[in-house]
Amino acid sequence: MMLSKNEIANFWKDGFIIIRDVYSKDEISEYRNFVSKESVKYFGNESSNYKELEVNNFKEILSYPEIQSVILNKKLIDSVKNILEGEVVYWGNSSFRWNEKAYRRFHNDAKNDFDCPFTTKYPLVRVGVYLQDHCSYSNGLKIWKGTRHTLRYGRKLLKKIFKENGSLKYLLPQQLYKSINVNTKAGDVVIWNLRTCHSGGALRIKYLSNISFHPIVENFIERYLPSFVLPLEKERGVLFSTFGKESNDLNNYIQNNLKHPEISQIINNSSFLGNEYVNKKSLELGLKLKNIFM
């Protein structure tokens, strides 16, 4: 086992875990080199808003020999296997970012999620590999520990609470839960459940760098009190990937990916399914590669 029973239990309680020292310094600098070159080629050196970019040229991570070891890593895949308790599926939902404009918004990423979020374990996780220090620098990940939904108030939420669980604590707005700025260093990995509420671009401020603010407050501080903001350590590079366990939840999630123009385009551009090395290595690691266009 890569993770202890306690760590796995805490993952399901808190909604996330940090795995330390997964990649060496050399690996991190190779990943930084590749991600920067590949992104600057298309988007230039300016900080970009990825929501507005044409990502038609990009592929998922396993299609690039230079960065495929980010995913084909035993420590990472074993950790995900321990969390999901069994075989892990990858279908090409991954991407990288360079110099992205801070994306500050309270949200979760579960899609077509029809089960009760309070009584079921959602078998999909997202992996973030942040290629710089976010212990004493800004723009890492922010997580609302222990959150499991962003349901709006109304009949749907009430029905779920009364029918399936009965605890009124779920009526508390999830934004009131305490958020934390995740303290990753280059080489660490953060894994979070797709139901866990989170936000990008976590701002750290001078002298009180451990305080976590709501994204709305962060935007205010950045705009009106910029001298209090701790800068980025260096250009921000991140690699994201999603994994799941065979289930209705996974099928429902993939249906959503297929309808999403950028995500399905990136997967469609890719060549990981026909790559001999990727297939051999995935088999060794117990990672199941899935073709979602079949």
Ligand SMILES: O=C(O)CCC(=O)C(=O)O
């Ligand atoms: O940019 C970030 O750090 C967060 C990105 C995010 O929300 C996600 O990958 O689901």
Ligand SMILES: [Fe+2]
């Ligand atoms: Fe997200």
